Amino acid sequence: MTRRISRAMVLLVAWTCLTSGWAVAQGPEDALDDQAPAATQPRAGRRARQRPAPSTSAWPAESAPGDSAPADGRPAEIDENGWRTAERTAPADAPRGASGGDQPLEPLRGLPPGPRRGLAKVKQGTDSLPNEHGQVWREYDITPYTLRVASTNRPEQAIVDWVFRETGFEVWHSEKVSVLAADSRTLRVYHTPEVQAMVGDIVDRFVNTDAETQAFSVRVITIDHPSWRTKVQRLLKPVPVQTPGVQAWLITKEDAAFMLAELRRRSDFREHGSPHLLVNNGQSTVVANMRPRTYVRDLALRPEAWPGFQAEMTQYDEGFSLEFSPLLSLDNTLVDAAIKCNIDQIERLMPVSLEIPVPAAQRQRTQVDVLQSSQFRLHERFRWPADHVLIVGLGVVPTPVAREASGLTMGLTSFMGPARADMLLVLESKGKVTAPQAAPTATARTAPIPATTFRR
Numbered sequence: 001m002t003r004r005i006s007r008a009m010v011l012l013v014a015w016t017c018l019t020s021g022w023a024v025a026q027g028p029e030d031a032l033d034d035q036a037p038a039a040t041q042p043r044a045g046r047r048a049r050q051r052p053a054p055s056t057s058a059w060p061a062e063s064a065p066g067d068s069a070p071a072d073g074r075p076a077e078i079d080e081n082g083w084r085t086a087e088r089t090a091p092a093d094a095p096r097g098a099s100g101g102d103q104p105l106e107p108l109r110g111l112p113p114g115p116r117r118g119l120a121k122v123k124q125g126t127d128s129l130p131n132e133h134g135q136v137w138r139e140y141d142i143t144p145y146t147l148r149v150a151s152t153n154r155p156e157q158a159i160v161d162w163v164f165r166e167t168g169f170e171v172w173h174s175e176k177v178s179v180l181a182a183d184s185r186t187l188r189v190y191h192t193p194e195v196q197a198m199v200g201d202i203v204d205r206f207v208n209t210d211a212e213t214q215a216f217s218v219r220v221i222t223i224d225h226p227s228w229r230t231k232v233q234r235l236l237k238p239v240p241v242q243t244p245g246v247q248a249w250l251i252t253k254e255d256a257a258f259m260l261a262e263l264r265r266r267s268d269f270r271e272h273g274s275p276h277l278l279v280n281n282g283q284s285t286v287v288a289n290m291r292p293r294t295y296v297r298d299l300a301l302r303p304e305a306w307p308g309f310q311a312e313m314t315q316y317d318e319g320f321s322l323e324f325s326p327l328l329s330l331d332n333t334l335v336d337a338a339i340k341c342n343i344d345q346i347e348r349l350m351p352v353s354l355e356i357p358v359p360a361a362q363r364q365r366t367q368v369d370v371l372q373s374s375q376f377r378l379h380e381r382f383r384w385p386a387d388h389v390l391i392v393g394l395g396v397v398p399t400p401v402a403r404e405a406s407g408l409t410m411g412l413t414s415f416m417g418p419a420r421a422d423m424l425l426v427l428e429s430k431g432k433v434t435a436p437q438a439a440p441t442a443t444a445r446t447a448p449i450p451a452t453t454f455r456r
Contacts, residue, residue, distance in 0.1 A: 129190060133176045138196050140187040144207040149283065156182040158282055162202050162327060165338060165381065167195055205327055206282050215278040215433045216326045216335070219426035220287055222399055224268035226422040232259045236391070243378055247393040256389040256428065268421075272320075278430065281328050290319035295349050295369040299356065309356050309366070316371065318346050322425070328386065335386050335429050343376040345398035347418040374398040374418065382427075392425040399423070 129135065142156060149155035160182050164172075171191070172178050179190035189199050229236075235258070236249035251259065263269050272289055279285045297314040323340040349369040356364050376397045384390045399421040 129179075130177045134192055135177060135190055136193060136196060137179075138189050138199070140189070140200070140203045141185070142182070142187050142203060142207060143185050144209065145282065146184050149280075151283065154184075155283075156184055156187065158284065158325070159187060159203065159206055161325070162206075162282075163199055166202055167198050171195060201330075205330055208328075208330060210332060213432045214281040214328055214332065215430045216281075216324070216337075217426075217428045217430055218273075218277050218279060218285065218287060218322070218324050219424075220272040220320075220322060221263065221424040221426065222270045222272065222421040223263065223266060223424070224421050226396060228263055228266065228422070231262055235259060239382070239384070239390070241380065241392075243380055245395045246378060246380070247395070248382065249391045249393070250384055250388045251391060253387065253389055253428070256391075256426070260426070270421075278433070279324060279326060281326060284323060284325040286321060286323050288319065288321040290317050290321065292316070293318050293346060295371070296367070297371075298368060299354060299366065301356070307364070311366075311368075316344070316346060316373070318344055320344075324427070326427075326429075328429075333386055334383060335390075336381065336383050337390075337427060338381045339378065339392065339425065339427075341376070341378040341394065341425070343374075343398050343423075345374045345418060347372045347374055347398075386429040386431075390425075390427040392427070394423040394425070396420050396422050 129137070142159060145159070146155045152158075160180065163180065172180055176192065177190070178195075179188060181188045187199075187203060189196060191199070232255075235251055235255040237251065239248040239250055241248045273287045277285070277287065292315045294313050294315050296311045298312040300310045300312055302308060302310045320341065320343040323338075325338040327336045328334070329336070350372055351367050352370055353365050353367050356366055376394065378394060380392075382390055382392075397420070399419040
């Protein structure tokens with residue numbers, strides 16, 4: 001009995017030593033494989049086992065969890081004991097990835113040569129323009145106008161602008177195929193006969209030699225209080241206007257002279273710009289009174305420089321600008337004019353204190369400004385008889401002109417609030433002038449303007 005127990009203990013110790021030595025000799029991967037289900041293990045002898053074939057995994061070789069691969073992406077080599085050999089590393093001068101890994105960077109691949117293949121179906125088309133709606137091709141000679149205008153490099157742009165104003169912008173961007181192109185000598189148009197008739201009328205008004213010496217005057221007036229209407233109301237004939245808050249009147253030239261004389265007697269009367277500004281027919285002019293104002297909009301942290309932050313300055317253009325584009329009719333009895341007025345005013349700059357964390361001090365406060373502004377916009381087209389004067393009242397609007405403080409109001413300027421005034425535009429046809437006036441540079445405007453007064 002004792003011999004049997006001793007023999008059993010010897011066998012148990014031998015088996016324990018044998019299994020422990022086998023687990024150490026086969027390496028970490030085979031030890032993990034022994035823990036897999038028995039159905040997945042190949043049947044082999046106790047002393048020698050065949051290594052399982054590498055399995056296909058959804059993880060890439062370089063990023064499989066719990067595994068690592070050489071930098072060149074090739075599988076690791078296994079020695080006779082089941083251990084991996086030393087990994088091959090990339091050369092020292094190879095560029096490293098942004099994440100700090102050992103995988104060398106690959107150069108960016110550019111777009112394939114040749115034009116990009118579009119997704120839309122495109123066909124070649126025909127050799128002639130479609131004319132399902134009866135479109136016809138016309139070429140207008142505009143050299144009588146472009147040759148006499150030397151104030152702008154592209155005088156033909158004024159003709160294109162007035163074509164858009166007369167016909168509307170939508171006419172040229174619809175189901176009807178159309179063309180409107182101009183150079184310094186020719187205006188080319190492809191459209192229906194009805195639109196061609198409207199274009200021809202505009203071109204005739206520009207090339208008309210009788211209108212080349214016609215000029216217009218523009219006056220910009222502000223009055224602090226709208227009580228000026230009391231004495232001249234009976235002289236004004238209202239004109240319909242579509243912009244809310246804006247009024248317009250017609251007045252004879254004799255009554256207009258009397259009205260201006262009455263307004264000049266007021267202490268709050270101010271005239272901006274030259275009272276003798278003349279604009280040639282068909283051209284545009286801009287009356288502007290702008291001044292830039294800078295303020296601190298925001299702060300940017302700069303720990304590397306003293307005092308640890310940098311103020312971000314910005315500029316706001318405060319003032320008003322008036323664009324006036326007149327055009328006479330063929331018989332010189334009617335005036336068409338497009339008026340665009342923009343007013344921008346800074347009411348106040350509201351200071352805000354910010355706490356900036358800087359190394360020099362635990363708590364440092366600095367100030368930024370928040371803008372409080374007012375704007376006014378007007379874009380209308382007017383038509384009136386050439387022997388009358390058109391007066392456009394913008395109402396009490398922001399006045400970007402600095403308020404003059406004197407006497408008792410010297411210390412009350414900050415409590416009086418933003419400057420406001422009643423602004424008037426006085427537009428008058430001066431008829432023929434002895435010599436053509438040099439007009440300011442014309443500005444290109446291609447916004448659609450209907451034939452009637454409108455608001456934009």
